[in-house]
Amino acid sequence: MKILVGYKRVVDYNVRIQVKPDGSGVVTDGVKLSANPFDDIALEEALRLREKGVAEEVIVVGIGPADLTAHLRNGLAMGANRAIHVVTGDAVQPLTAARVFLKLIEKEQPGLVILGKQAIDDDANQTGQMLAALWDRPQATFASKVEIADGKATVTREVDAGLEVIEAELPAVITTDLRLNEPRFIKLPDIMKAKSKPIDTIELGSLGVEANDQLKTTHYAAPAKRSKGVMVKDAAELVAALRQKGLL
Amino acid sequence: MSKILVIAEHLGGKLNSSTARAVSAAIAVKGEAIDVLVLADSADAIAAEAAKIDGVSRVLTVARAENAHPLAAVLAPQIAKAAAGYSHVFVPSTTFGKDVAPRVAALLGVAQVSDVMSVEAAHTFKRPIYAGNAIITVEADATHTVVATIRSASWPAATTGVNSAPVEALTVDAALPTHTRFVELKQGSSDRPDLQSASKVVSGGRGVGSKENFDIIFKFADKIGAGVGASRAAVDAGYVPSDLQVGQTGKIIAPELYMAIGISGAIQHLTGIKDAGTIVAINKDGEAPIFEVADFGLVGDLFKIIPELEAALN
Numbered sequence: 001m002k003i004l005v006g007y008k009r010v011v012d013y014n015v016r017i018q019v020k021p022d023g024s025g026v027v028t029d030g031v032k033l034s035a036n037p038f039d040d041i042a043l044e045e046a047l048r049l050r051e052k053g054v055a056e057e058v059i060v061v062g063i064g065p066a067d068l069t070a071h072l073r074n075g076l077a078m079g080a081n082r083a084i085h086v087v088t089g090d091a092v093q094p095l096t097a098a099r100v101f102l103k104l105i106e107k108e109q110p111g112l113v114i115l116g117k118q119a120i121d122d123d124a125n126q127t128g129q130m131l132a133a134l135w136d137r138p139q140a141t142f143a144s145k146v147e148i149a150d151g152k153a154t155v156t157r158e159v160d161a162g163l164e165v166i167e168a169e170l171p172a173v174i175t176t177d178l179r180l181n182e183p184r185f186i187k188l189p190d191i192m193k194a195k196s197k198p199i200d201t202i203e204l205g206s207l208g209v210e211a212n213d214q215l216k217t218t219h220y221a222a223p224a225k226r227s228k229g230v231m232v233k234d235a236a237e238l239v240a241a242l243r244q245k246g247l248l
Numbered sequence: 249m250s251k252i253l254v255i256a257e258h259l260g261g262k263l264n265s266s267t268a269r270a271v272s273a274a275i276a277v278k279g280e281a282i283d284v285l286v287l288a289d290s291a292d293a294i295a296a297e298a299a300k301i302d303g304v305s306r307v308l309t310v311a312r313a314e315n316a317h318p319l320a321a322v323l324a325p326q327i328a329k330a331a332a333g334y335s336h337v338f339v340p341s342t343t344f345g346k347d348v349a350p351r352v353a354a355l356l357g358v359a360q361v362s363d364v365m366s367v368e369a370a371h372t373f374k375r376p377i378y379a380g381n382a383i384i385t386v387e388a389d390a391t392h393t394v395v396a397t398i399r400s401a402s403w404p405a406a407t408t409g410v411n412s413a414p415v416e417a418l419t420v421d422a423a424l425p426t427h428t429r430f431v432e433l434k435q436g437s438s439d440r441p442d443l444q445s446a447s448k449v450v451s452g453g454r455g456v457g458s459k460e461n462f463d464i465i466f467k468f469a470d471k472i473g474a475g476v477g478a479s480r481a482a483v484d485a486g487y488v489p490s491d492l493q494v495g496q497t498g499k500i501i502a503p504e505l506y507m508a509i510g511i512s513g514a515i516q517h518l519t520g521i522k523d524a525g526t527i528v529a530i531n532k533d534g535e536a537p538i539f540e541v542a543d544f545g546l547v548g549d550l551f552k553i554i555p556e557l558e559a560a561l562n
Contacts, residue, residue, distance in 0.1 A: 017381035026382050094350065095359055123377050124362050129320065129350035138321055138428040141347045144490070154431070159343040160444055160499065161259055162491050165431040166319065172427075178497050179490055214359040214392060219385040223376070226522060229543035235556030238528065238546050247448070247505040247526055248472060248561065 001111035001170075003046040004104065005080065006097075006128075007060040008036040009071040010121040019222045026220060035074060038116025041176040044183040045146060046114050047079045054148045057081045059108065063100055065089050069199060076194035077186045083197070088204035092211065094122075098130035099209045105135060110171060112153070117142050117175040128175035138168030142177040250279030250370050252336040255327060256286045256298055257318075257344045263297040265445040266340030268405035270398040271301050274338050275406060276367035281305040285330055285418070287323050289316035292415075299413040301406050308418040317430035318344050324351035325422040331356060331393060335370070341397035342444070353395035361386055361396040375399070379496045380519045400444065401502035401523040436489055440466075443492060446475030448505040449524075451494055452487070453479035453517075455510020455531065455550060459487045465509060468554050471561065477501070479511045495520035510550050513538025530554075 011017065012032040019026055035043075046058040060075035062068045063086040072083040086100050101113065118125035132139035140146075140155035144163070147154045148170070157164045158177045168174075204211075232238045242248040252274040257264040267284065274282045283306045284298040291309035298307045308330065314322050327348070331337050337352060339345035341363050353360040366374040371388045373396065388394045443449060450472070452465035462482070469476045477494040478487065494501055496516040502523035509530045511517060518541055521527060529542035532549055539545040546553060 011378070017378040019382050026378065093359055095354060095357075098354060121378060123379065124360070125346050126350035126353070126360050126362065129347065130354035130360075132321070133324060133351040133354035136425070138425075139347070139351065140428075141320070142343060157343075158490060159433075160491070162433060162435040162489075164433045167429045167431055169427040212357070212359070214389040215361065216387045217384045218372075218387055221383045221385075223380055223383050223522070226527070226541040228540055229527075229545065231539070231545045231547070233546075235546070235553050236560045238544055239557060239560040241544055242505065242526070242528070245526060 001055045002057045002059060002108055003049060003055045004101070004108060004110040004113045005039070005043045005046045005058060005060050005075075006101070006115040007039050007043060007062050007072065007075045008116070008119050009033050009062065009064060009068060010036045010119055013037055013120055019220050023219045023221060033071070035071065036116050036119045038118060038120070038176050038178070040078075040183040041178070041180050042114040042116050043075055043078055043080060044181045045176060047184075048181065049112070049148060055112070059084060059110070061086065061101065061104060063088060063092055063097060063204070072199055073194050074186060076197040076199075077190040078184065079190070081197065083199040085199050085201045086204050086207070087201055090211070093213045093215060094124050094126035095130055096209060096211050096213060097127045098134055099212075100204065100207060101127070101131045102134045103207045103209060112148070112170060113173045115173065115175050117177055128173050132173040135173070138172040139175070140166055140168050140172060141175040143174050144177050144179045146174060146180065250277050250335040251281045251333065252277055252279050252283070252338055253331055253334040254282060254284045255337065255339045255345070255348070256284050256294060257340050257342060258286070258288060258294045261290070261293050263294050264340070264342070265405050266342050266345070266400045267298065268301050268408070269400045269403040270338045270340045271303055271406040272403040273364055273367055273398040274336070275303045277336060277370050279335070279370070283308055285310070285327065287315045287326055289313050295415045299415055300408040300411055302408060302411045303406050304411060304413040307413050307415045309415060310418050310420055314424050318348070319428050319430060320348040320351045321425050321428040323348050324355055325424060326420045327352045328355040329420040329422045330418060334393060336394045336396065339395075339397050341399045345397045349395055349397050356393055356395065358392045358395055359388065361388055361394065363399040364396045365399050365402040379516065380522065399500070401500045436491060440469065441473065441475040443475040443477050443494070444499055444501060447503055448472060448474035449477050449494070449501060449503040450474045450507045450509065451477035451479065451511060452482055452509050453511030454481040454485060456482060456487060462487045464551065464554055468558065471558055474505070474507070475503070479514070479517050508538050508542070509554070511538055512536045513541065
C-alpha cells in the first residue's frame with residue numbers, strides 16, 4: 001500500500017505574527033518557515049505504518065513555489081520514500097488543494113491519504129474533508145489513534161464530546177490531531193540520504209485542475225487586545241469583586 | 249435576498265447550544281428566511297427545541313436510521329441536497345461542523361469560510377487566521393452558495409421563548425455510503441456543565457502539579473457550578489483527559505467567568521479564552537503572562553487560595 005502525505009510549509013509556530021500596518025497581509029519576509037506541525041504528525045504516522053509493514057511506500061506532497069524543494073527534502077530526510085512537488089507561485093485555497101490531491105490520487109492509487117487537520121497559517125481545516133468528498137471515500141478527521149487491519153482503518157477521533165471511534169474502509173482520508181504521535185527528529189545521515197531520493201516536479205497548470213479560489217481576502221487586522229485589569233490582595237476581595245459583577 | 253440553512257448540532261437527543269449561536273450569525277445576514285435542518289434518527293424532540301429559537305422561520309427534519317451518529321460521509325450528501333435554493337449554509341464551528349461542512353462545500357463545488365467571527369455583509373465575513381493573531385475580512389463569491397462554519401465563542405446564543413417555528417419533514421433523495429461506520433463514543437461522564445457551553449469555567453494548569461491535586465479544581469468548580477477546563481500543559485502531563493483542553497489546539501470558549509488557576513498563560517491558551525467575559529488569574533508567579541489579560545489577578549499559592557475562596561463563599 002502507498003500512503004500519500006500532505007506536507008505544507010508554513011510560518012514557524014514560534015514566530016510572533018505581525019500584521020502589516022497597511023492591512024495588506026502579515027509580515028512573512030525573513031520569518032522562519034517550517035513544516036506545518038500537523039503535517040509532521042501525518043508524516044510520522046505514515047512512516048510508522050510503513051515500519052509496521054502496513055505500507056510499502058510513503059510519498060510527501062507539497063504545493064508551492066520552486067523553492068519548496070528544500071522543505072520537501074526535510075520530509076524525505078524524515079523518511080518518506082519520494083516527494084511530489086506541484087509547482088505554483090500562487091497560494092492555493094483548500095478546494096483547489098483538494099482537487100490537486102485528487103489528480104495525484106488518480107495517478108498514484110494510494111490506500112491511504114494522511115493530512116494535517118489544519119495548517120497553522122490559514123487555519124482553514126478543510127482540505128482533507130474536501131478531498132474525501134471529491135474522492136467519494138471515507139474521512140476520519142482529528143485522529144488521535146489509527147489502526148489498520150483487514151482493509152479498514154479504525155480511528156479514534158478527538159471530538160468535543162470526548163473520543164469517537166469510527167471504522168473507515170480503505171482507501172480513505174485521515175487528518176491528524178495533536179496527540180496522534182510525536183514526530184521523530186531528523187538525523188544528519190538522513191539528510192545526506194535524502195539528497196538522492198527522487199522529487200517529481202509537476203506544474204499545477206498541467207494537472208487540469210480548475211483553480212477555483214472564490215474567496216477574496218480584502219483586509220488584515222491585528223486582533224483586539226484585552227486590557228490588563230486589577231490585582232486583588234486576597235481571596236475575600238476577589239469574591240467580593242466577582243459578586244459585585246454578579247458572577248458568583 | 250438571502251436564505252440561510254443552519255445545520256443543527258445535537259447529541260443524545262438534545263440540541264447543542266452551538267446551533268443557537270449559528271442562528272445568531274444567520275440573523276446578522278439579514279436575510280428573508282432562516283431554516284434549521286435537523287438530521288437524526290429520531291428528530292422530533294430536537295426539532296421542537298430548535299423551533300423555539302427566535303429568528304428561525306422553519307425547522308426541517310430528516311429522520312433516518314443512518315443519521316443516528318454524526319458521520320460526515322453520511323450527512324454531507326443529505327445537506328448538499330437540502331441546500332438547494334439557499335444562499336448560505338451555516339454550521340457550528342465545533343468538531344461536528346468542522347468535520348461535515350467542508351465535505352458539503354466540496355460536494356457543492358464551493359469554497360468554505362471557516363470560523364466566522366462577524367458578518368459584515370451578506371457575503372463579507374471576518375475570521376481569524378494564525379491562531380487568532382490576525383483577523384481577515386473575506387468576500388465570498390455572491391454567485392455561489394456560501395458554506396461557512398460559525399465560531400461559537402464569537403456569537404451569543406439566539407434567544408428562545410416567543411418563537412414557535414413550524415416543523416416539516418423533508419425527504420432528501422441522496423445515496424448514502426456505507427464505507428464509514430460509527431463504533432463508539434467515549435464520553436467523560438459528568439454532571440458538570442459542558443465546557444463548551446458553561447457560563448462559568450474553572451481551569452487548572454501545570455501549577456496544579458498532579459492528577460490527584462486536580463481534585464481541588466473539580467471541587468471548587470462544583471462549588472460555584474462551573475465547567476472544568478485545563479491548559480495544554482496539564483493535559484500533556486496527564487492530569488486530565490484531552491477533551492478538557494482549552495486553547496488553540498483544544499476548545500475555544502467564551503464563558504461569562506473564566507478562572508485560570510496555576511496557568512501561566514501561553515499564547516496558545518490565551519487564544520482559547522480571549523472572548524471570555526471576565527478572566528480571573530490565580531498564580532504564584534506575579535510575572536506570569538496570564539495577568540496581562542486578566543480582569544482580576546491574585547498572586548499566591550493556589551492550594552492556600554482555593555480553600556480561602558471557598559470559605560469566603562460560605
